Amino acid sequence: xxxxxxxxxxxxxxxxxxxxxxxxxxKRKRGDFPRATRYEGSDNTRTITVWCSNDYLGMGQHSSxxxxxxxxxxxxxxxxxxxxxxxxxxxxxxxxxxELSDLHGKEEALLFTSGYISNEATLSTLGxxxxxxxxxxxxxNHASMIQGIRNSGAERRIFRHNDLEHLEELLQxxxxxxxxxxxxxxxxxxxxDIAPIEEICDLADKYQAxxxxxxxxxxxxxxxxxxxxxxxxxxxxxxxxxxxxLGKAFGIMGGYIxxxxxxxxxxxxxxxGFIFTTALSPVLAAGALAxxxxxxxxxxxxxxxxxxxxxxxxxxxQAGLPLMESESHxxxxxxxxPVLCKTVSDILLDEYCIYVxxxxxxxxxxxxxxLRFTPGPDHNDAMMDALIEALxxxxxxxxxxKMVA
Numbered sequence: 001x002x003x004x005x006x007x008x009x010x011x012x013x014x015x016x017x018x019x020x021x022x023x024x025x026x027k028r029k030r031g032d033f034p035r036a037t038r039y040e041g042s043d044n045t046r047t048i049t050v051w052c053s054n055d056y057l058g059m060g061q062h063s064s065x066x067x068x069x070x071x072x073x074x075x076x077x078x079x080x081x082x083x084x085x086x087x088x089x090x091x092x093x094x095x096x097x098x099e100l101s102d103l104h105g106k107e108e109a110l111l112f113t114s115g116y117i118s119n120e121a122t123l124s125t126l127g128x129x130x131x132x133x134x135x136x137x138x139x140x141n142h143a144s145m146i147q148g149i150r151n152s153g154a155e156r157r158i159f160r161h162n163d164l165e166h167l168e169e170l171l172q173x174x175x176x177x178x179x180x181x182x183x184x185x186x187x188x189x190x191x192x193d194i195a196p197i198e199e200i201c202d203l204a205d206k207y208q209a210x211x212x213x214x215x216x217x218x219x220x221x222x223x224x225x226x227x228x229x230x231x232x233x234x235x236x237x238x239x240x241x242x243x244x245x246l247g248k249a250f251g252i253m254g255g256y257i258x259x260x261x262x263x264x265x266x267x268x269x270x271x272x273g274f275i276f277t278t279a280l281s282p283v284l285a286a287g288a289l290a291x292x293x294x295x296x297x298x299x300x301x302x303x304x305x306x307x308x309x310x311x312x313x314x315x316x317x318q319a320g321l322p323l324m325e326s327e328s329h330x331x332x333x334x335x336x337x338p339v340l341c342k343t344v345s346d347i348l349l350d351e352y353c354i355y356v357x358x359x360x361x362x363x364x365x366x367x368x369x370x371l372r373f374t375p376g377p378d379h380n381d382a383m384m385d386a387l388i389e390a391l392x393x394x395x396x397x398x399x400x401x402k403m404v405a
Contacts, residue, residue, distance in 0.1 A: 017338060017361070018337070018338035018339035018341075018342060018360070019338045019342075019360040019361055024038060024349065024355055024357075025038065025039040025040075026038050026039070026048065026050070026355070027039070028050075028060075028061075029047075030061060030066075031061065033055075033058045033060075033061045033376070033378050034049055034050045034051070034053060034058070034376060034378055034379060034383075035047055035048070035049060035050075036048055036049075036050050036355070038349070038353070038355070046353055047353065048349065048353040048354065048355050049353060049354055049355065049379075049383055049386075049387075050355045051354060051355060051356040051373050051374065051375070051379070051387065052355065052356045052357045052371075052372060052373065052374055053374060053376070054247065054248040054374065055248065055249075055251045055376070056220070056221060056248055056249045056305055056329065056374055056376055057220060057221070057249050057251065057295070057301040057302070057305055057376060057377060058251070058301070058376050058377055058378055059220070059249065059250055059251030059252075059291045059294070059295070059301070060251030060252065061251070062251065062290075062291065062294065064290050064291075064294050065251060065252070065287045065290045065291050065294070066287075067290070068286045068287055068289065068290035069283050069284075069286055069287040069290075071286065072092060072282050072283045072285075072286030072287070073283045075282075076090060076092070076282040076283070078281060078283065079278070079281050080093075080278060080279035080280060080281055080282060081279075082278060082279065083275065083276060083277060083278055083279060084111075084268075084274070084275075084279045085275060088278060088279035089279065090279070090282040090285065091282075092282045092285035092286045092289060093111055093279060093280065093282070093285050095285075095289055096109075096111060096285045096288055096289045096292070097109040097110065097111055097256070099289055099292050099293060099296075100244070100256050100258055100292065101258050103219075103225060103226065103227050103231075103258075103292060103296065104227055104228075104230070104231070104236050104242045104244075104258040105227075105231075105236050105237060106236075106242065106258035106259055106260070107259070107260050107261040107264070108258070108259070108260070108261045108264040108265075109256050109257065109258040109264065110256060110257050110258075110264050110267055110268055110274065111254055111255075111256050111279075111280060111285070112254065112255040112256060112257075112273065112274060112277075113253075113254060113255070113277050113278075113279075113280055114245070114247065114253070114254060114255045115144065115214075115216045115243070115244070115245035115246075115247060115248075115254075115255035116142075116143075116144040116255070117144075117255060117273045117274075117277065118144075118243050118245075118255030118256055118257055118273075119142065119144035119145045119147075119148050119214060119243055119255070120144050120145075120147050120148040120151065120273055121148065121267070121271040121272065121273030121274055122148065122212075122241065122243065122257050122267055122271065123135070123145060123148030123149050123151075123152060123181075123183060123212065124147075124148045124149075124151035124152040124271070124273075125152070125266070125267055125270050125271040126152065126181060126210075126212075126241075126267075127148075127149065127151075127152020127153060127154030127181070128152050128153060128154070128270075129266065129270065130154070130179040130181070131179065132155075132175075132178045132179060133152070133154040133155070133178070133179040133180070133181060134154065134155045134156070134157060134174055134175075134178050134179070134180050134181070135149050135152065135154050135155070135156045135157070135180075135181045135182075135183055136156075136157045136159055136167060136170055136171065136180065136181070136182045136183065136209070137149055137156055137157070137158055137159070137183045137184075138158075138159060138161055138162065138183070138184040138185065138195070139158050139159065139160055139161045140161045140185075140188050140190075140191075141183060141184065141185060141214070142185065142189075142214060142216075143362075145183055145185075145214060149183065154181075157170040157174075161188075162193065162195055162196060164196060164199050164200070164203065167182070167200070167203060168203055168207075171203060171206075171207040171209065172207075176207070176208075179210075180204075180207060180208065180209035180210065181209060181210045181211070181212055181240075182200060182203070182204050182209050182210070182211050182212065183212040183214075184200060184211075184212070184213060184214070185213070185214040185215075185216075185217070186213060186214070186215045186217070186218045186228055186229035186230060187215075187217040187218045187221075187222075187229060187328045187329075187330070188217075189216075189217045189330060189372075190330070190332065190359060190363060190364050190370070190372065191324065191326060191330070191332065192324075192326025192327065192328040192329070192330030192331070192332060193326060193327055193328070194229055194327055194328060195213075195229075197213065197229060197230060197233060197235050197239075198233065198235055198238075201235060201238040201239070204238075205238075210240040210241070211238070211239050211240045211241070212239075212240060212241045212243065213230060213239045213241065213242050213243065214243050214244075215227075215228035215229065215230060215242055215243065215244045216243070216244055216245040216248060216255075217248060217328070217330070218230075218328075219244040219245065219248075219249060219250070220248070220249025220250050220291075220292075220295045220302070221249045221302060221305070221329060222302070224299070225295070225296040225297075226249070226292070226295040226296060226302065228242070228244065230242060240259060240260075240263070241257055241258070241259045241263065242257070242258045242259070243255070243256070243257045243258075244256055244257075244258075246284075246288040246291075246292075249295070250288055250291040250292060250295070251287075251291055252284050252287045252288040252291060253280070253284050253288075254280050254284060254285070254288060301377055304377035305329060305375070305376055305377050306329060308375040308376060308377060308379050309328075309329040309330075309331055309375050311375075311381075311384065312331050312373060312375045312379075312384055312387075313325075313326075313331055315384055315388050316331070316333065316388070316391075319388050319391070319392055320402050321333060321388075321391055321392070321395065321402060322334040322335075322400075322401060322402050322403055322404045323404070324370065324404055329374070329375075330372065330374065331372070331373040331374070331375060332359075332370045332371070332372050332373070333370055333371045333372075333373065333391070334368075334370050334404045335358075335369045335370055335371065335400065336367055336368065336369055336370075336401070337367075337369055338358070338360040338361065338366075338369050340369075340398060340400065341358040341359070341360055341369040341370065341371065342358045342360070343398065344358070344371065344394050344398065344400070345357060345358040345371065347394050347397075348390055348391075348394065351390075352386070352390040354386070354387055354390055356371045356372070356373055357371075357372070358370075358371060359371065359372045
């Protein structure tokens with residue numbers, strides 16, 4: 001059997017669909033966010049402006065975060081040295097988990113190596129442990145949540161995105177005595193819309209279901225202390241499990257869940273994705289700890305980011321560009337074709353030194369391809385002027401539609 005041909009054919013199929021992904025080789029510039037150096041071969045480099053980073057607030061560059069990481073590196077060395085069970089629990093992990101549980105008003109928290117792993121490990125474990133469990137999943141949930149639900153072996157029901165009537169229809173149709181879990185996100189990162197959290201909690205109460213809320217695109221960004229949409233809306237106490245990431249607004253790496261002491265203990269004791277994984281480096285934990293503490297006390301970064309996002313949306317509307325309206329900090333611009341989406345991205349990067357990644361299937365449905373902008377506090381007016389000018393030129397050159405399909 002020609003294994004290499006099978007692999008080559010698989011790649012060719014993706015290329016033919018126009019969704020083959022090419023990674024930009026960049027190095028962020030400390031103290032000059034959102035600027036970065038792009039490497040185009042061994043000797044050729046250019047300075048670019050990054051418009052698609054998930055480091056929404058620039059906390060990966062913040063002086064308090066960098067200082068904390070330098071200090072932890074000098075204190076502890078580089079790695080954790082093992083799994084959390086075998087020599088890998090560093091004091092910084094303990095401090096960070098306490099800080100995160102406090103952020104969400106929960107009894108305890110548990111760290112994972114990524115937000116993907118925290119979703120997959122927790123959902124798969126809960127589904128396995130609850131006999132006869134039925135999991136109700138929003139149709140636009142992240143791939144990590146979908147994978148966790150599949151791996152749980154539990155029965156699953158998919159409800160139409162943010163559709164409360166459909167969710168209730170599914171809940172009504174099932175055995176009222178069966179354990180139930182409703183899994184959804186607060187901010188959906190591709191469209192930028194927000195879940196009706198209170199109404200979902202009302203349904204969960206009515207049908208005696210647990211709730212699992214992914215706040216990865218909202219922690220640090222919303223609420224008086226950065227606890228997410230559930231904190232902003234005063235609903236955190238009604239959520240069974242709040243999951244978040246340290247790799248977006250907090251600017252570092254890692255994922256976590258917060259919940260009751262008993263639930264955290266059962267995930268800690270049963271989830272393979274936690275038990276058998278080397279712990280986060282204490283250096284990362286120290287940086288995340290400093291970032292969480294800072295954003296609990298400072299709204300400056302949040303307020304500035306929201307202003308910048310609204311400013312960019314306004315400029316796109318005025319320019320007649322096909323902005324996909326969102327109620328959050330996400331700024332999606334509709335293209336509707338995978339090949340054209342990548343072409344736009346390539347031209348922006350190669351000719352204008354503007355980096356925004358094309359978003360194609362399977363991240364979004366076919367025909368809904370887009371560019372996804374994430375303006376931050378340090379994207380100034382001059383950068384926005386240059387971006388709009390470049391977009392208008394590319395849209396005209398390629399004959400792209402200015403209406404959202």
